[in-house]
Amino acid sequence: MFVHVLKSKIHRVSITESNLNYIGSITIDEDLMEAANIIANEKVAIVNNNNGERFETYVIPGERKSGVICINGAAARKVQRGDIVIIMAFAMLEMEEARTFKPAVVFPDTASNRII
Secondary structure, three states: OEEEEEEEEEEEEEOOEEEOOOOOEEEEEHHHHHHOOOOOOOEEEEEEOOOOOEEEEEEEEEOOOOOOEEEEHHHHHHOOOOOEEEEEEEEEEEHHHHHHOOOEEEOEEOOOOEEO
C-alpha cells in the first residue's frame, strides 16, 4: 500500500510579488528549492497564513539569493505582497518506507526569504 507523506516544506516565507498575467505557477528562489528538495515543475500545495487560502500549482525556479516567492497566473488573486505562506510537496511511499521517512523542512527568515 502507498501513502501520501510530506516530502518537502518551506515554512513561512513572504510573497514578494504576484503576476496575474503569467500562465501559472509559483516562482521560488532556487536556493530555497534546493534546501527543501523541491524540483522544477514539481506540484506543490500552498497555504496562505494571512487569509486561509489553499491552492496547488507547479514550481518554476527563481534567481538564487533573490528571495523571490512569486505567485503567477490566476492564483495571484489568492495572495498579496507580504502575505506569509507555507509551501509543501508530497510523495507517495510504500507504508514501510513512509514510517521512517524524514521530510526536508526549511525555516527561512520571513523578512528576506533567506535560509536561517
